[in-house]
Amino acid sequence: MAFDYAPAPESRSVVDIAPSYGLFIDGEFREAADGKVFKTVSPANEEVLSEVADAGEADVDAAVRAARRAFASWSALPGAERGKYLFRIARILQERSRELAVLETLDNGKPIRETRDADLPLVAAHFFYHAGWADKLSHAGYGPAPQPLGVAGQIIPWNFPLLMLAWKIAPALATGNTVVLKPAETTPLSALFFADVCRQAGLPRGVVNILTGHGAAGAALVAHPDVNKVAFTGSTAVGKQIARTVAGTDKKLTLELGGKGANIVFDDAPIDQAVEGIVNGIFFNQGQVCCAGSRLLVQESIQDELLDSLKRRLGTLRIGDPLDKNTDIGAINSAEQLARITALAETGEAEGATRWSPECELPGSGYWFAPTLFTGVSQAHTVARDEIFGPVLSVLTFRTPDEAVAKANNTPYGLSAGIWTEKGSRILAMANRLRAGVVWANTFNKFDPTSPFGGYKESGFGREGGRHGLEAYLDV
Amino acid sequence: MPPVTTTATAGTAALADATASDAALRRYLHGLPGVDAVGLEARAATLGTRSIKTTSKAYAIDLAISMIDLTTLEGADTAGKVRSLCAKGAHPDPTDRETPSVAAICVYPDMAGIAAEAVRGTGIKVASVATAFPAGRAALPVKLADTRDAVAAGADEVDMVIDRGAFLSGHYLQVFEEIRAVKEACAREKGEDARLKVIFETGELSTYDNIRRVSWLAMMAGADFIKTSTGKVAVNATPANTLLLMEAVRDYRAATGTQIGVKPAGGIRTSKDAIKYLVMVNETLGEDWLSGRWFRFGASSLLNDLLMQRQKLRTGRYSGPDYVTVD
């Protein structure tokens, strides 16, 4: 008898999802002005989880006005008091982390192992970290009394719904801004639960406003004349549109956009750890990660050996019910995203790259895509250039460090890169020459609130996290 | 790992070249891929988060019991103590005769004969430590005599310790040849040779790079099993160093076609720990290693915890120490 793991589902009963939710404006939930709603489903089985309000322009205006009203007193609070609200939020998030992890897994489709071990701990850590900054801003290197900007309009993606919320809201509040945040339309629930965390923390009304809705609501938020700061995480195409919208205004803008990260493996790499890093780099969160290591650059001399190891490892990945504690690969977030991944993978095949996936059974309902490798890929292939945002790894080779750098940098993006070698000086030389905002050497996809994150070139501008991240929300 | 060759013989031939001289062996071992400590430990920890419940837990518990080298290695060991351990190994839970027996009884060489007598007919193996266990600080003839003595007394398996001093001072060929000599001493004119388990005392070798190197050295020298530790030092088996041994046997089989067993020893006391190791075996080595022939736990107190967990699964009640035997 083989060692099969029996189902080990995390209990759904820790989370109580209401049949419908309103917009969170000025400390209260309310329906959209025009009464519109939309459904949010679990991507793992297409079950409808809830119905949420669909914000329109009038709601955006109401939320911005609420945030503006709240700004005067919030920004005037002593930093220490603002900080204490954030500490409260951090603690409540820790207390409710199981509930929120299950909720996030239901709404997003990512494995509970990740929401439990990565998303939620980082969410709480972000608030805890920024809480401490609130009364120390004069020490942050932005002058003796750096001032907040005002109302921040924030738009976040669906890949890390609550974590991206934390990345946006924690620094904004710590620096004295008020917030109108729009979560992605496929993952609205955790932001609404966060509204309840704010209520429990006693956060003054209007300081945080949550607008669930679609792209039009986001566009209205960006264009609203009384928004002082726009922060966006999402696709490069939308990021460019936002940059055009705010052109000629006084709005401060930060963008965290796409990537096509190169994960570079030298022949003297710690191979077993490199294989884990490659897997973590592209299959973490089903590859729906802007900083994913979606291009594997492997030194030609170890290509066969590395690919054998990698394929063997992919054979052990467990795909299925995201709530099962042993699931490694969950569902793709939406039908739309699945279609995009599918189309790009088909393009890869059509262009002559060799496609491989481990044997795996995909569930019958929901949105699923098997872990996929493309070998024989060159820089000219679409799968080496376009961000796929899915569990698809393109494997390219190089012969020399110079060639590795040239290929790694040969992209309009510049978000992340990985280096695997046991030679210290080579790590430093490579890290120097890679044009990417985050370089992981002998590791990959590590995040921390103290560590600035953000891209070069078309991966956007501004940093999130660390002392650097504060600048985005200060008038400097 | 070295390149995976298409034919096992090519791999074996390459390894033969590698042991032609001390310098060649050093070059070979130092050419093995390095180990990143944080990455290795992270991988071991992640495998430790698997949730093994219900039927798979029952399977894992029985499997773990059947992989135990039930051990007594005390200065105060007596024939009586060894016999009662053998009885326990054969029928670990008197309340449930379905309970599998352990893989082996592990004793000092002077107790090997007594153990062999006691386990006759049960299918349980007798393992004897040898080569001046646990320090290994004796002359080679003494170590070989120690080994032959154990084999002659009926040991099915010999758990030798390597000369860590020689390894740490870079005398790799000396360590290699010592293992070879002990392997020869495991031979029997009639019947099966004793299987050789080579103990590294990973806690003393200190670095993961050393542990990978010594694993390859031992396998090339003829080890049938590689084993983390004696259980007699501060740091014994850990998930990370055992995972590293597993990676070595996995790669060695890919290179040579020869399958080698793995035995973590020391410090594994709970069912939860044991199951974590089995998950590591399952996901690193696969089914081929999921039996007492290829994977062992060197443990003394683990068995009772497995038995209590087994009773809990069977009855639905939590058990207590008074419901398992003290031997």
Next chain:
Amino acid sequence: MSESAAKKKSAGTSGPGGTGKPGKSGKTGRPGKTAVKSADSAGRSGAAAVAGAEQGASGGAPRLSVLKTYKLFVGGKFPRSESGRVYEVTDSKGGWLANAPLSSRKDARDAVSAARKAFGGWSGATAYNRGQVLYRVAEMLEGRREQFAAEVADAEGRTPAAAAAQVDAAIDRWVWYAGWSDKVAQIAGSANPVAGPYFNLSTPEPTGVVAVLAPQESSLLGLVSVVAPAIATGNTVVVVTSERSPLPALSLAEVLATSDVPGGVVNVLSGRAAELGPPLASHQDVNAIDLAGAQGELAVELEIAAADNLKRVRRPAPVDWTADPGTDRMLGFLETKTVWHPTGALGAAGSAY
């Protein structure tokens, strides 16, 4: 005939800035402020007539001065505009000063290529080296202080003392940024105490090729104030000079060329912001744009164009160029790179046990 000379007939003496189609540039002698009209034997009557009329003649048996041909500075060389165009540059009273190259889109393209080519070497140079090069610029400028004072006085209509003060401030600005090159990583970088066994360091790196529309009203000090901070950190620059007063900037190029500044690190284009701004703002190989010298609708248009490849944009804002420059222009064209590496334990008996 130069473009602005032609335009002046309809627009009076308000200086360049017209949109008329450029004519052919003169290739021969050119009149200067101390030159007699008749000495310019080669004709070119339009410009000469204006200049001559306003500047008058010297008496006696004048030594004919040698005039300077103002050229662009691209890739360390001094080319004319590939378009062959020039425009007339006048002093604050409308008097002819010189003909400046009227750069074209292609000149902008060439300048970007040169800046890109120079980026690897300049950004890869040690900060100490860059600091010394910038200091060398200050030294060279100091040596030509009188010349620049005269040029700034002409260009901006300042008194000799006020113009000299501008030059002094410009020299001191180079010194200020020279000293910053090897300190900026210490104020803009950080060691980040992540919650795990990792070494984590953030360091600033230059953004890349920065297009700069230099301030319109401060021909030397303003330009130095926007170029020096960009290159101090390792960026390379394509700068479009003040449209109306390009001469101090074009002369500064001569200083740069003799100050160990590698070719291509600073590329100087004279011409129309409205003509050169759009190709620079939309250029896919430009990483950032400083709109200091762009105004009104042009600034908005350029910011929109810059979004095509997500250039870092510095919007125009009123600046007192004589004030303490601070660090924000330097910090604005930097990227933060964060590098992670496992620290781990020295031995297998470390953190895991």
